[in-house]
Amino acid sequence: MQISEAQPSQLNAILLKFSGDAVEIEKLQRLCLANHCLIQQLDQQWLGQFSLFQLAALQQNWSQYFGQPNAQLTQIWHAKQILWTGPGFKFDLTVDPIVYAIINCTPDSFYDGQPSQALGQIMTKIEADLANGAVVIEVGGKSTRPGYQEITPDEEWQRIAPVIAAVQQEWPSAVLAVDTNNADVMQRAVASGVPILNDIDGFDNAAKLEVVANHRPAVVTMYNGRHYQNDVFETLDQFYQETLASLEAAGLTRQQIALDPGVGFSHAKNTASLDLFKLNSIQPTMKYRAPIMAGISRKSFMESKFDYPMAERLTSTLLLEQLMVEQGARILRVHDVLATHKMINLFKGYQQADLLMAVRS
Template identity: 45%
Template sequence: MTNNKIHFTGRGFDFDITDDPIIYSILNLTPDSFYDGGVNSSIDQVLDRIETEQQYGAKVFELGGKSSKPHFDDISPAEEWGRVKPYLDAIQKKFPNIVLAIDSNTNEVIEEALKSGIQIINDIDGFNSAAKLNLVKKYHPSVVTMFNGRNFDEQPDTLEETMTNFFNKTIADLESVGLDKENIVIDPGVGFSDANTLQFDLTKMRYTKKMQQFAAPIMIAISQKSFAKRLFNADSEHRLIPTLLFEAYMAQIGGRIIRVHNVKETQELIQTYKIFQDILN
């Protein structure tokens, strides 16, 4: 908990996340995502899902046109954007006030998304290029900047230092092109390591507490990740309970934006979390 107010803000939204987490729903529009590839196979299905998830309290909806699972097959910017645009057009028509994000590390797709009115860019590479920073400067979106372990030589003994250096740099870079900290969400990148070991994932989860030093909104993005397989030999259909328990732990130590596939269950988690906070107080 913190005595200072924490807001996540952007064009058309201002979420006070000082005490209570918010739900950030994942809408993968890909055939090959690790958990829900091919699930959102029709526009009407996605529109119905958004309507339902809004009733369960989801505040942000993130579109993704390319899988970023380990060893993913890259695709062209045209194919990636071609997957997203028909859904985006339909969503914006039916839900004109919706807060939308896109999960992309592709310059051309990021720019098309910004030109189309998407408010949040989630870059798994942490805006690590001048081209991306120039797009941020031009369009002034809100962002999610993630520590991608695949881009670093991760070592157990120096991982926290590496992450601290990364977040200091990425926040400074984003502030230098016009963003405020309340526009910048930071994500420790659980599950994004070439080694992909349980040790790295648990270190990143624990590091959530230290991330409060950056005074920026913190994302919890562990939904259905493979740490549950390494802990319990759980396949993707049986990872919900460990996911929820670890999300509750990360919320307790500072995470406030919960990026999830399972919105209804996450709403129940947040309600339980609030009761737990009342008991502690």
């Protein structure tokens, strides 16, 4: 059977064309029926529109009906895969979003900062997060909320170094990340074996890029609207192009670079409205074929736009994260690990469910 893609640019609405003899078409119809897909005949070809989840099922189950894999279908599937790789890890995010847990080692973070957080308290939180489904543990030693106070690199490192060492000793297979916008802290982190760096300033200077070039970590590069005079509509796509170019010039592959639209980071008076635009920017951003982070956990726009105080933002966080996952976001940076893990399982279950309405005659 011959298979080709009619619209290669689409991710969540993948249009495929099939051509084959009567026996092959009958097998294809049974395969599609079993996996809740619809195909229709148009002239001498058959057309089907598939979600990523349906395409995954089609590719995985093809051999059961045809005796062997289809090379063209496999090639299409590989072109759609969303991979995130770094030193010691490789995540296939195509149909498996991951929970990326936030561990604040700070006294002034907007959500869970405390004047004094003992190492034991932090380790208890990390243990619970790993048990509840966290795939990445990110530690941060400096708050970046609006109006945050700058601290020295030494102070920032002193806050997170004991946590990094303790996690590496207690859970050596855990994937660690460090949230910092300082090149010196980045250098110390990767030298300590941390495989992921997350920079709210998008690796915006030569010192940071030198660390990247020397160590080749995985990265999260964020659009920080506080640095732009023009609005997000003009500069978000420009940022993605520039940050990808600079990071790839430093030696990273596209699969090592995760993009973050930077919800909550803006100098504009209409920050909340711009944040909603960023929430809806995920699907167009998929054209860059890089993993995308959803970092909206309990952000303040939920209060300024919808009047939700901090204690009441979990439901709105989960709803908006689910909408971003539908668009293509696959890395969920969160405070509430268990609730997010359950949301992901529910979303995947819905996508894979035996829905009668998905099977049409």
